[in-house]
Amino acid sequence: MLCLPVLQAQSGKTENLIIVTLDGMRWQEVFKGIDPVLTDDTLFNRDSKGLREKFWADNVEERRKKLFPFIWEVVSKEGQLYGNRQFSNHVDNANPYWFSYPGYNEIFTGYPDTAVNSNDKIWNKNTNVLEYINKQKGYQQKVAAFSTWDVFPYILNEPRSGVYVNADVDTIPFNTPQLQVLNDMQFLAPKPVGVRPDVITYMAAREYLKTYKPKVLYIAFDETDDFAHAGLYDQYIGSAHAEDAMIRDIWNTVQGLPQYRNKTTLLITVDHGRGDIVKANWCHHGTRIEDAHEIWLAVMGPDTKALGELKTAGQLYQMQIAATLAKLLGFTFTAEHPVADPIKSVYSK
Numbered sequence: 001m002l003c004l005p006v007l008q009a010q011s012g013k014t015e016n017l018i019i020v021t022l023d024g025m026r027w028q029e030v031f032k033g034i035d036p037v038l039t040d041d042t043l044f045n046r047d048s049k050g051l052r053e054k055f056w057a058d059n060v061e062e063r064r065k066k067l068f069p070f071i072w073e074v075v076s077k078e079g080q081l082y083g084n085r086q087f088s089n090h091v092d093n094a095n096p097y098w099f100s101y102p103g104y105n106e107i108f109t110g111y112p113d114t115a116v117n118s119n120d121k122i123w124n125k126n127t128n129v130l131e132y133i134n135k136q137k138g139y140q141q142k143v144a145a146f147s148t149w150d151v152f153p154y155i156l157n158e159p160r161s162g163v164y165v166n167a168d169v170d171t172i173p174f175n176t177p178q179l180q181v182l183n184d185m186q187f188l189a190p191k192p193v194g195v196r197p198d199v200i201t202y203m204a205a206r207e208y209l210k211t212y213k214p215k216v217l218y219i220a221f222d223e224t225d226d227f228a229h230a231g232l233y234d235q236y237i238g239s240a241h242a243e244d245a246m247i248r249d250i251w252n253t254v255q256g257l258p259q260y261r262n263k264t265t266l267l268i269t270v271d272h273g274r275g276d277i278v279k280a281n282w283c284h285h286g287t288r289i290e291d292a293h294e295i296w297l298a299v300m301g302p303d304t305k306a307l308g309e310l311k312t313a314g315q316l317y318q319m320q321i322a323a324t325l326a327k328l329l330g331f332t333f334t335a336e337h338p339v340a341d342p343i344k345s346v347y348s349k
């Protein structure tokens with residue numbers, strides 16, 4: 001009898017990825033909505049009453065939906081949400097630092113490298129999954145990242161990786177009128193957090209997508225972290241709510257374009273958590289904040305089973321995201337460093 005080798009056919013439907021990060025956005029608000037103690041604390045809000053009017057509901061499911069309507073109306077029905085620790089569903093940093101560069105390094109390299117321990121503009125030595133995808137057949141020059149924070153060209157090592165990274169006020173060198181307007185806007189806009197507003201990062205990413213049709217688009221928002229450090233809870237919440245709307249907008253945009261419709265997976269996550277056990281520590285993160293390693297993950301797409309909010313005990317790590325992104329496109333991410341295993345439940349329908 002002939003023993004034929006079993007060919008591992010790629011059965012996935014995902015051809016494109018949209019990845020979004022909300023810097024330092026706590027799982028507590030994602031799963032429980034606005035925090036009543038922080039909302040009523042006049043130290044952290046100029047307008048506690050207004051914040052309550054907009055986002056409060058006694059019922060936690062209503063409350064979280066007011067803050068993140070897209071996540072709770074759409075992703076929770078069609079996709080998966082990991083990280084609600086009230087059900088012992090855990091997602092954590094594997095790196096021991098719990099701040100931005102080590103977190104983004106972990107997300108994109110799959111390797112919680114302990115040598116990556118600074119937010120300085122240092123070219124990342126580790127190969128990342130966007131770089132890996134950008135080298136695969138059919139994906140060359142089809143991977144782009146738009147970020148508010150100006151350290152991303154270093155984190156993703158733009159010169160080496162070949163991934164197009166548009167960060168803070170990098171000129172948008174495009175010839176459509178829409179992109180030209182955005183280019184002017186980002187230089188003229190006020191910068192309350194020191195870098196361009198997230199909405200400009202978003203609009204540039206969206207117009208780039210419409211014009212250049214990247215297969216992998218990463219959007220890195222930043223305002224939530226900046227407002228949290230400044231102790232401005234109402235502003236932190238306002239940015240989170242606006243980013244949810246931008247995620248809905250990019251999803252509607254891709255679902256309206258034949259190249260992307262029903263062939264795109266959306267993944268939303270965060271670089272690190274922040275404090276909550278000690279309420280005032282919501283402003284802070286890093287090793288000294290005992291619970292700042294607690295994070296979350298949301299995924300939706302044609303290869304992702306509609307499990308909704310995971311209400312079973314489980315443990316995922318941020319380092320698993322890189323290989324998961326590759327797997328969704330049918331690739332096995334390998335690099336010169338160790339790469340953590342992908343999350344099977346995300347890509348096995």
Ligand SMILES: [Zn+2]
Nearest residue numbers: 024225229285
């Ligand atoms: Zn921070």
